[in-house]
Amino acid sequence: MRQINYQKRLTGFLAGRKCVFCGSRKVCITKRRYAKCLKCLKQKSLRRLRFEIEVIIAFVHQRPVYQVAVEYGISYQPIHNIFRTIREILFHQTELEGKKLSGQIEIDEVYFGGRKKGNIGRRTWSKSVVFGLLERDGRVYTRVVDNLTAPNLMEIIKKKTRKGSVYFTDQFRSYNSLHQFGKHLTVNHSKTFSTKRHNHINGIEGFWSYAKHKLFYTSEVEIGGNSLYTGRLRLNRTIT
Ligand SMILES: [Zn+2]
Numbered sequence: 646m647r648q649i650n651y652q653k654r655l656t657g658f659l660a661g662r663k664c665v666f667c668g669s670r671k672v673c674i675t676k677r678r679y680a681k682c683l684k685c686l687k688q689k690s691l692r693r694l695r696f697e698i699e700v701i702i703a704f705v706h707q708r709p710v711y712q713v714a715v716e717y718g719i720s721y722q723p724i725h726n727i728f729r730t731i732r733e734i735l736f737h738q739t740e741l742e743g744k745k746l747s748g749q750i751e752i753d754e755v756y757f758g759g760r761k762k763g764n765i766g767r768r769t770w771s772k773s774v775v776f777g778l779l780e781r782d783g784r785v786y787t788r789v790v791d792n793l794t795a796p797n798l799m800e801i802i803k804k805k806t807r808k809g810s811v812y813f814t815d816q817f818r819s820y821n822s823l824h825q826f827g828k829h830l831t832v833n834h835s836k837t838f839s840t841k842r843h844n845h846i847n848g849i850e851g852f853w854s855y856a857k858h859k860l861f862y863t864s865e866v867e868i869g870g871n872s873l874y875t876g877r878l879r880l881n882r883t884i885t
Pocket of ligand 1: 668669682685
């Protein structure tokens with residue numbers, strides 16, 4: 646439902662004829678079908694503009710690069726570059742975002758990448774470790790971390806969540822000092838049915854399975870790059 650609103654906003658943006666270079670609304674269409682800004686005097690072809698918007702929509706819909714390239718009859722690399730740039734923007738935006746997560750927050754960590762079987766556990770260094778915070782009925786924050794030590798995790802939690810929140814985690818010992826920031830409730834996985842209804846981390850676990858499913862065919866999941874990919878998933882989660 647919200648996806649439709651997003652597309653409406655995009656068309657609204659086109660109808661509003663805002664300059665893509667300086668943001669001015671004083672834009673006219675030239676005889677050659679170019680959108681020309683009367684303020685900064687830069688111009689861009691309408692065809693090119695429409696194409697770029699369609700590539701952005703393809704990114705939001707998580708369509709693979711090769712598919713978009715075939716559809717528009719251009720090579721793989723330019724589309725790949727655009728997708729990567731959007732990922733980088735998303736990554737930096739979430740890192741710089743000042744607003745902290747608050748309310749009921751689920752915290753969990755997951756391993757990405759590495760198709761090796763039997764490497765389950767917290768000491769598998771060949772994989773990327775992704776640490777995630779999920780605000781119930783709200784946003785998700787993810788970050789690739791080097792390790793899962795308490796000081797490392799506490800620093801991220803301090804930076805990204807508001808003090809006084811309610812934290813839900815599993816029984817991993819690195820979360821033991823969470824009570825310094827707010828109420829801390831731990832979930833015992835072996836006793837799922839006996840715990841209270843609100844005491845779970847199903848939200849963040851659902852996000853991980855969604856992310857793993859979406860990233861299954863992505864070969865570029867690596868430390869550093871991973872944040873860029875989960876950035877797109879965060880975007881999708883807030884749109885759909
Ligand atoms: Zn302009």
